[in-house]
Amino acid sequence: MTVNPDFAQAEVDRQIVNLTRFPLFFPEQRPFFTEGADIFDFECVRQTQMFYSRRLGLGGNGTPVTIPFGVRVQGRTVGNQVGLLAMPTGDTEQASNAVLRVKHDFLGRGFLGAMATLSDRPARHQSLAGGFDFNLPYVVQGGQNLVVLANASWRQDSVGAPVGGHYRVIVDYPNDNADIVVRFDRVDAGYNPALGFVQQRGVHRLGGGTSFTPRPKRRSLIRRFEFDLLSYDVVWDLDWRLNNASLEVKPLGVQLQSGDQIELNVQRQFDAPNEDSTLFPGATVCARGSWWNRVEAQYSGAERRTVRLNLTGSTGQFYDGRSSEVSAGLRARRTPHILATLDLVRSVVSLAQSSFTANTVRLRSDYACSPRLNSTQLAHGTRPPDPVVAPVSWWGRGEVRVLLPELRVGRPDGVQASPDGIERSVSRSLVSSS
Numbered sequence: 393m394t395v396n397p398d399f400a401q402a403e404v405d406r407q408i409v410n411l412t413r414f415p416l417f418f419p420e421q422r423p424f425f426t427e428g429a430d431i432f433d434f435e436c437v438r439q440t441q442m443f444y445s446r447r448l449g450l451g452g453n454g455t456p457v458t459i460p461f462g463v464r465v466q467g468r469t470v471g472n473q474v475g476l477l478a479m480p481t482g483d484t485e486q487a488s489n490a491v492l493r494v495k496h497d498f499l500g501r502g503f504l505g506a507m508a509t510l511s512d513r514p515a516r517h518q519s520l521a522g523g524f525d526f527n528l529p530y531v532v533q534g535g536q537n538l539v540v541l542a543n544a545s546w547r548q549d550s551v552g553a554p555v556g557g558h559y560r561v562i563v564d565y566p567n568d569n570a571d572i573v574v575r576f577d578r579v580d581a582g583y584n585p586a587l588g589f590v591q592q593r594g595v596h597r598l599g600g601g602t603s604f605t606p607r608p609k610r611r612s613l614i615r616r617f618e619f620d621l622l623s624y625d626v627v628w629d630l631d632w633r634l635n636n637a638s639l640e641v642k643p644l645g646v647q648l649q650s651g652d653q654i655e656l657n658v659q660r661q662f663d664a665p666n667e668d669s670t671l672f673p674g675a676t677v678c679a680r681g682s683w684w685n686r687v688e689a690q691y692s693g694a695e696r697r698t699v700r701l702n703l704t705g706s707t708g709q710f711y712d713g714r715s716s717e718v719s720a721g722l723r724a725r726r727t728p729h730i731l732a733t734l735d736l737v738r739s740v741v742s743l744a745q746s747s748f749t750a751n752t753v754r755l756r757s758d759y760a761c762s763p764r765l766n767s768t769q770l771a772h773g774t775r776p777p778d779p780v781v782a783p784v785s786w787w788g789r790g791e792v793r794v795l796l797p798e799l800r801v802g803r804p805d806g807v808q809a810s811p812d813g814i815e816r817s818v819s820r821s822l823v824s825s826s
Contacts, residue, residue, distance in 0.1 A: 414591050428464070447511075458481065460480060475491070488512045494507075505525045520549075521585035528540045537567055546583075561576055571603045576596075579594065581594035623639070635666075638662075660686075671748075687708055700723045711743060729760045736751075
């Protein structure tokens, strides 16, 4: 239970340059919501989900509102799991919100489940959402795994209002040397749960991938290879007109015995907006289909290294122009007290109408003064200039905090493509989690 919570100590969001027409998903950072959050997972996390906890604490215009109190109950009985979350919000919102989740163990590792959400606020009176899901794991011939998952859910605002639904089925073959998965979704145009996150509505979506991870006979240098024959995410509207697509092949992936990983990816993407869309000032994508090709290379250092380096670079076509992005991450630690990370990203986009360059930097250091006292310093910013946030938090038995003005993040122009005000604020402003 929490009373008049202060989430100022929650970790801030990473800056992301969003050059798509879809809203960004930012993970929850507030401890009250992250503890035991897995019980509330339903549908496709980060893409189409009935419950997105960052909806709680935001008003209709995206500004933070008071949370007078909140209650969360989780537990397990014989063969059952239950999760309950109830939280009103005050100020101009004056909303009542509740989430109920139940799971019943089935076939050992599987489950049968149901979930329901209620949000009663002036803008959306008695907005209900509910659905069912299941996870059925099987062991087929030779000890191989096969998993079938599915869900169906619906939402409705007030009695008599139109009903929108989301239907999903997944078949997964996750095994040591191969992982083959196929997913299919239908998201009705009216599926917009008040406490959820939906990246795109009114679509059919087919996704999946086929990957193989053979191990060499001689493993003195290479632990295993990683090949993706094809990873795909293809979206049509409800009339089966192609809307957007992402195809990727990994012709080379290597995991070394040291733990380092190297991979090369070849990508082909498509986008056909229903109407003209602005990517950044001076650059408008016309409502017609465009295909483009890209290549990406990655290096990830082993987790066990005292100093770990990650590098990613991608370049290629982008609509009627080109774009490139380079990112570098450096982490240094000295057990058990000091951890420091530095992340740099440079994005360069050049289209026929305009060009755009963004440089982002994030620096974080953690120092464990004692098992009960830890300090964190964080600074990040962008160029073109944006405000820089540098919160300094101390916590242990007591707590002293100094919080500088917060940073707005998201697309470089600060405006999200989604017409939904709440989604825009979640993508743009850190204040949504504080």
